[in-house]
Amino acid sequence: MSRSIAYTSSPLLASRTPVWRSKLIVAAIALAFLGLAGRAVYIQVIANDFFQKQGEVRFARTLALPANRGRVLDRNGLILASSIPAPSIWAIPEDVERDKVRLTQLAKLLDMPLSELNKRLENEDKSFVWLKRQVDESVGQEIAALRLKGVYQRKEYKRQYPEGEAAAHVVGFTNVEDIGQEGIELAFNKELGGRSGSRRVIKDRLGRVVEDVGEQIAPVDGQDLQLSVDSKVQFVAYQKLREAVLLHKAKAGSVVVLDAITGEVLALANYPSYVPDKRQSLTGAQLRNRAITDTFEPGSVMKPFTVGLALEMGRITPLSLIDTGTGRLTITGSTISDTHANGVLTAEGVIQKSSNVGTAKLAMQMQPREMWELFSQAGFGQKPKISFPGAVSGKLRPYKTWRPIEQATMSYGYGLSASLFQMARSYTVFSHDGQLIPATMLKSAEPAVGVTVLSPRTAGQIRKMLQMAAGPGGTGQKAQTIGYSVGGKSGTAYKQIGKGYGSAGNRKYRGWFVGMAPIEQPRVIVAVMIDEPSAGQYYGGAVAAPVFSEVVQQTLRMMGVQPDMAVVPQIVAKAEEESL
Amino acid sequence: MIRINLMLLLAVLASALYLVNVQYESRRLYTELDRARAESRRLETDKERLQVEKRAQATPARVERLAKLRLQMRTTTPAITHYMGDVPGALPMVAGGMP
Numbered sequence: 001m002s003r004s005i006a007y008t009s010s011p012l013l014a015s016r017t018p019v020w021r022s023k024l025i026v027a028a029i030a031l032a033f034l035g036l037a038g039r040a041v042y043i044q045v046i047a048n049d050f051f052q053k054q055g056e057v058r059f060a061r062t063l064a065l066p067a068n069r070g071r072v073l074d075r076n077g078l079i080l081a082s083s084i085p086a087p088s089i090w091a092i093p094e095d096v097e098r099d100k101v102r103l104t105q106l107a108k109l110l111d112m113p114l115s116e117l118n119k120r121l122e123n124e125d126k127s128f129v130w131l132k133r134q135v136d137e138s139v140g141q142e143i144a145a146l147r148l149k150g151v152y153q154r155k156e157y158k159r160q161y162p163e164g165e166a167a168a169h170v171v172g173f174t175n176v177e178d179i180g181q182e183g184i185e186l187a188f189n190k191e192l193g194g195r196s197g198s199r200r201v202i203k204d205r206l207g208r209v210v211e212d213v214g215e216q217i218a219p220v221d222g223q224d225l226q227l228s229v230d231s232k233v234q235f236v237a238y239q240k241l242r243e244a245v246l247l248h249k250a251k252a253g254s255v256v257v258l259d260a261i262t263g264e265v266l267a268l269a270n271y272p273s274y275v276p277d278k279r280q281s282l283t284g285a286q287l288r289n290r291a292i293t294d295t296f297e298p299g300s301v302m303k304p305f306t307v308g309l310a311l312e313m314g315r316i317t318p319l320s321l322i323d324t325g326t327g328r329l330t331i332t333g334s335t336i337s338d339t340h341a342n343g344v345l346t347a348e349g350v351i352q353k354s355s356n357v358g359t360a361k362l363a364m365q366m367q368p369r370e371m372w373e374l375f376s377q378a379g380f381g382q383k384p385k386i387s388f389p390g391a392v393s394g395k396l397r398p399y400k401t402w403r404p405i406e407q408a409t410m411s412y413g414y415g416l417s418a419s420l421f422q423m424a425r426s427y428t429v430f431s432h433d434g435q436l437i438p439a440t441m442l443k444s445a446e447p448a449v450g451v452t453v454l455s456p457r458t459a460g461q462i463r464k465m466l467q468m469a470a471g472p473g474g475t476g477q478k479a480q481t482i483g484y485s486v487g488g489k490s491g492t493a494y495k496q497i498g499k500g501y502g503s504a505g506n507r508k509y510r511g512w513f514v515g516m517a518p519i520e521q522p523r524v525i526v527a528v529m530i531d532e533p534s535a536g537q538y539y540g541g542a543v544a545a546p547v548f549s550e551v552v553q554q555t556l557r558m559m560g561v562q563p564d565m566a567v568v569p570q571i572v573a574k575a576e577e578e579s580l
Numbered sequence: 581m582i583r584i585n586l587m588l589l590l591a592v593l594a595s596a597l598y599l600v601n602v603q604y605e606s607r608r609l610y611t612e613l614d615r616a617r618a619e620s621r622r623l624e625t626d627k628e629r630l631q632v633e634k635r636a637q638a639t640p641a642r643v644e645r646l647a648k649l650r651l652q653m654r655t656t657t658p659a660i661t662h663y664m665g666d667v668p669g670a671l672p673m674v675a676g677g678m679p
Contacts, residue, residue: 078635082631082632083628084625084628085629137629162632162635162636162639163639164639166639166641208611208614210607211607211610212610231639232640235639235640235644239644482658553657557661
């Protein structure tokens with residue numbers, strides 16, 4: 001038998017529900033609504049920061065506005081360095097589609113073997129890996145066209161150096177972050193590099209910018225920098241230097257071309273050099289800006305200063321006679337010698353024949369202090385005030401420590417050291433009527449204001465001697481050019497090997513030449529140095545002077561300087577009738 | 581009274597809809613402007629890139645190589661240069677060939 005309950009007749013229904021129970025429910029619900037309302041007020045009015053921020057994170061973006069790095073221009077406004085867009089390719093390894101065909105294409109575009117690409121994508125823990133930085137823009141577009149998942153691009157800029165290795169040491173280069181590492185790029189990094197700006201925008205679902213919010217910080221582009229360098233002169237100087245270094249099987253070489261009027265550096269080249277865009281296998285030897293960082297004993301290049309000082313002090317005239325005897329002179333036990341016995345020479349002849357004994361005899365009539373003052377005024381032992389990294393001061397010891405023999409050797413350039421650049425600049429004393437002028441890497445319009453070191457008359461007399469030294473009977477005859485009168489002094493030295501200068505047959509040399517042209521009113525100063533020529537010839541007059549000659553010839557032609565000497569014309573007048 | 585209220589309600593609705601429309605339009609135009617700006621920047625960098633490329637094609641190294649190899653030219657010297665005086669009628673400084 002089954003028991004059933006008749007709900008309709010439940011005894012519970014019979015009892016009356018107390019009123020307070022329904023009131024309690026109503027109150028509870030009202031309280032809950034009050035709670036909701038309170039919460040809503042709290043979220044929307046009182047503490048809305050958090051939620052507003054969260055919202056903004058989802059649709060507001062800060063976009064970086066990259067600043068362009070300034071260009072480096074030569075004196076005629078030609079580009080020496082400029083930034084161009086070069087996308088960098090990166091990937092999230094775990095997101096990358098393992099599509100063999102397209103990955104092979106990608107590897108080909110990235111110019112790397114597929115195995116290398118796979119190796120980079122192997123590490124799935126990483127959420128970011130560079131595949132290749134700074135590829136060409138066209139390559140970037142092709143990669144984008146592959147539409148490979150997990151492979152992205154970042155917009156970056158790459159420095160481009162059209163002049164390549166010819167101007168590498170002047171311009172220098174930047175690293176992958178666009179920060180200057182060498183040369184002008186380093187020296188003027190602050191001016192060239194701009195300040196990037198930013199803007200805050202609201203993007204819609206499709207990633208389109210729909211509104212600007214807040215203030216926009218405009219990017220400040222880097223300034224363009226106009227150098228004093230003339231890219232054509234630079235190229236000629238580099239080309240002729242390279243030819244000479246290769247011809248003489250030398251280790252290295254440098255050339256400096258200065259404008260004798262404004263003190264501007266027209267060219268500064270070193271060999272070996274490098275291509276600034278391709279720096280994978282760069283060696284220290286290539287990187288070295290020898291013209292500025294390497295110092296050596298200036299040797300005979302100093303003789304004009306000693307003679308100039310003697311002239312200035314009225315001790316001699318250009319035609320005073322100096323007895324160099326058999327070409328040997330002993331001072332406190334040490335012997336100075338000339339390569340030939342020159343007998344009695346005029347002061348001019350001392351420079352022309354490059355007599356060590358004659359110069360030392362002149363030095364013996366002077367105080368060490370006087371020589372030291374002249375040398376320092378000419379910039380020796382002083383760091384050149386040039387905006388260039390790594391410029392060295394060379395060595396010039398204080399005169400109080402000079403012994404007599406040192407004073408004698410210093411008069412012809414041994415016992416002190418200087419860079420090729422310092423030597424070139426010191427010759428502005430002779431070219432600029434006795435004034436040493438500051439050298440500059442930046443283009444300047446007005447003639448330089450210099451410091452008077454010698455009188456214009458003495459400077460003129462020395463110029464004449466320099467001309468003789470580069471003329472018949474002088475040591476630097478190979479410096480002659482067609483049409484332009486030149487003057488200059490060559491130098492040759494044994495290089496130190498360990499403690500000594502090496503034994504005969506095992507010696508290393510350095511040959512150099514510093515000169516100017518046209519000699520009456522010099523327009524350019526050119527200094528050339530060839531390090532360790534090993535093909536038989538090693539005298540500065542033989543290895544460096546020919547480079548000087550060619551560089552002067554081309555530079556003056558490009559500057560539009562009219563020849564000051566008569567030349568035998570080789571123009572073959574061809575009187576052909578023009579057809580009408 | 582009700583009529584005025586109804587009219588005001590309609591006016592509010594109309595203006596609200598118009599506001600939505602204007603907002604939409606302004607965002608669309610802004611997107612367009614932004615795209616145009618990006619395009620102008622891209623063209624600017626393109627110009628820069630092409631300038632560098634042009635310059636790379638005209639470096640002294642390349643010009644000289646082409647002049648020497650393809651055009652068989654050679655470097656001038658004062659010996660084969662005829663210099664003209666600055667003053668009209670003045671004699672040239674350096675004797676040359678026939679003018």
